[in-house]
Amino acid sequence: MLDYRRFKEINDLFAAGQPEKARHLLMELQSRCIALRDEMERLKVQIRTLEDVLYLSKNLSRENGFYWLQTPGVRQGPFCPQCYDTVGALIRLEKTACALSCPYCGQRHALPQPAGAHTGNDRMARIIPFSR
Numbered sequence: 001m002l003d004y005r006r007f008k009e010i011n012d013l014f015a016a017g018q019p020e021k022a023r024h025l026l027m028e029l030q031s032r033c034i035a036l037r038d039e040m041e042r043l044k045v046q047i048r049t050l051e052d053v054l055y056l057s058k059n060l061s062r063e064n065g066f067y068w069l070q071t072p073g074v075r076q077g078p079f080c081p082q083c084y085d086t087v088g089a090l091i092r093l094e095k096t097a098c099a100l101s102c103p104y105c106g107q108r109h110a111l112p113q114p115a116g117a118h119t120g121n122d123r124m125a126r127i128i129p130f131s132r
């Protein structure tokens with residue numbers, strides 16, 4: 001916290017004909033102002049980081065092993081689960097011919113089944129015997 005009474009002290013020192021003492025006190029205040037500005041910048045970054053964490057906790061979900069981010073009107077993703085779980089980075093997976101690949105860690109994942117897709121046995125034809 002900056003002590004504003006110090007400015008009056010500086011003024012009084014100048015008025016009393018003690019410019020060196022006033023200049024010394026002024027340099028102390030300048031140093032304190034710089035430290036306060038640095039602390040304010042650090043706190044702003046901390047607030048921004050916490051806002052990002054809060055936003056992600058509300059809008060990030062995990063489905064079928066992949067992360068998805070809900071933004072206004074658009075669902076973003078899928079994002080690499082390895083990168084988010086280890087370093088907290090949201091890296092969008094790139095679709096290749098037969099897999100999803102992470103451009104950062106290189107991990108490859110099988111393509112997720114589209115919603116409503118049939119898997120394996122339920123698509124097989126059922127054999128109905130002819131009646132006689």
Ligand SMILES: [Zn+2]
Pocket residue numbers: 080081082083084091102103104105106107
């Ligand atoms: Zn990755």
